[in-house]
Amino acid sequence: MLARSSTAALAGIEAYPVQVEVDLAPGLPALVIVGLADAAVQESRERVRSALRNSGLRLPLSRVIVSLAPADRRKQGPSFDLPIALALACASGQLEPARLEGIWCCGELGLDGQLRPIRGALSIALAAQRAGARALLVPQANGPEARLISGLEVRPVSSLCEALEALQPDYTPSPLQPSSDTPQPTPIPVDLQEIQGQAHGRRALEIAAAGGHHLLLVGPPGCGKTLLAQSLAGLLPPLSPPEQLEITQLYSVAGELEQLGGLIRTRPFRSPHHSCSSAALLGGGSCPRPGELALAHRGVLFLDELGEFRRDVLNQLRQPLEQGTLRLSRAKQQLHYPCCISLVAATNPCPCGWYGDPEHDCSCTTSERQRYWGRLSGPLLDRIDLQVVMQRVPAQVLRQGYSASSARRPPESTACASQRIQQARLRMKQRNPGAGSNHRLSARDLRDTGAFSQDTLALWEQVMAARALSARSGQRLLSVARTIADLNGDDQVGPQAVAEALTYRSFTA
Ligand SMILES: [Zn+2]
Structure with a gap:
């Protein structure tokens, strides 16, 4: 008997759909995984076997073939445990195939059947939503991130048994936890x-x-x-x-x-x-x-x-x-x-x-x-x-920082400072909508839209010759001069901007 479940695999920060197929074939009891699975996926065999047994499910007494499609892309990590276990339960008649239709799932199983969090659940949720999945089963700890994707029903579960319950027709997902203000990767920047x-x-x-x-x-x-x-x-x-x-x-x-x-x-x-x-x-x-x-x-x-x-x-x-x-x-x-x-x-x-x-x-x-x-x-x-x-x-100067006197500025x-920076960025965007910032301007962008006056280019030429700058350094110099003019609110880049830009190039030829 053949059974299928849907999940996704990571490639970079994106996830792509993966179909898990389980086939029970006559032969000695064994579990084989095919489809470019790495070592962690291969170890899934042992985890899935123990998790099924410890969750009160039967292991089929036959040869089990698990295929991960598409077979030409490498699959890594332990996130395939849950989709394999559920497809296996389905193939062995312990779960109705209709329950898995349109449902995506992912998660690492412990030997006791508990689900452990995985990496990349947010990307998997995004892939599920794009593929039009009806719902996504994820380990409990991955629930908050998966729920960042709108238009996708997320069912966080903490074990294989809970996953089976979450597949029943009368299941209602737990309400969204009000997200507390979470810590961010950075302390607040220094003012x-x-x-x-x-x-x-x-x-x-x-x-x-x-x-x-x-x-x-x-x-x-x-x-x-x-x-x-x-x-x-x-x-x-x-x-x-x-x-x-x-x-x-x-x-x-x-x-x-x-x-x-x-x-x-x-x-x-x-x-x-x-x-x-x-x-x-x-x-x-x-x-x-x-x-x-x-x-x-x-x-x-x-x-x-x-x-x-x-x-x-x-x-x-x-x-x-x-x-x-x-x-x-x-x-x-x-x-x-x-x-x-x-x-x-x-x-x-x-x-x-x-x-x-x-x-x-x-x-x-x-x-x-x-x-x-x-x-x-x-x-x-x-x-x-x-x-x-x-x-x-x-x-x-340091002393002034500690002075309580009202004269202290x-x-x-x-x-x-941010206001000036926002203004300057706005000017850049209007001039070169595609580039994002002056740092990314090509030599051609600088020539076509840089607005360097003849005086400015004459000074630049002198500097290039006097300091024997490389073409790349020369281009960097012009792009910094362009930013300085943008900060000063100037449409045209004057010689002073090049002179100031030069003060920031002390070490490179
Ligand atoms: Zn020294």
Whole structure:
């Protein structure tokens, strides 16, 4: 007897429909799974067998063949347990086939028949809704995320027995739990009002937020690099509902949503440690999942102590930073994770940290400093449009921050700066609706819509020649100048904008 159930498998952050077919054939009792199933899916045999037995269901005394279709795409992970168990119950006459019609299901089974949460339930719910599923059975813990998809009936269940009950005609799904305000992946971004001094760094941060440019902060320990980085997410415009859903999907696929709860509404801020592996930063592994880069999608990736990161790991960042998509090749499949991020990298100016500081002596030799800078991947630096050298804030300026006197003028707040940034972004959008931000403008976009005056281009040409800049660096310079003009509310880019842009290119040729 043949029975079928519907589920989905993950590929990147999307899920595609998978049909589970179970056939009982004459022969010695055995359970065989076919259809490009990986090790975790193969282990499903043992889990399903025990779960059925411990849930009071019979195991058929025949040869059981389980097929996962389409057979040419690799299936990973334990989420097929529930659809296999239900199709098996159906094939052995313990569940009416009509009960599974139009129903999708997913979930990992424990040996006792309890259901464990899976990764990517949100993407599976989306696939079920698109396919016109009547309802979706998910493990209890995945219920809140699956219910983010409107137009799909979600039935959260905690065990195989409950799943069988949820398939009965008289079943009514439990009402939606009022979603409490869930923790978000980021602490609230630091407000610019909390940062004393650092005018140059603040301006660079504003340009980065407006134009989507990447930023490098160079300065001695304690000068406030981390605080500046932490304030960037707050300067970016609020996320649109489709962006919120996309980010939530990434966290669901990474298995990080359970701790966070429902919809992610704030821009992520990720700061991986410099000792992190290539898999942790970029994602992948035998059961592929997004890494820190993709988890920072539409938010900020902060790489503190850039020089301490492994060079080969940094080199792997170059292409995804350029394209906004991370492509991974894993056994027989190509995976894509979106990663449109704002990169903020920070580093000390030298190994001891004090080079250029007016009050401390640098104890490094010239060759030590050169080696240190050599470690910072040249090609990655070339992709960072804004490079800022910071000094420690003088005590006199810091003092003002603690002064209760009414004469104290607090630094400008994030809310104030955000208004300028929104205005600048609006100008960009009107000029280049497709590009998203000035950082993404091609050479052709810059030529056709950049509005550079002849004076500006003459100055730019001089700078290019005097500093022997590469064509790429020259283009980056123009795109930053365009953002500066947008922040200043200028239609045309004047020479001053190029001159200012040049102050943010200290390290690349
Ligand atoms: Zn030093």
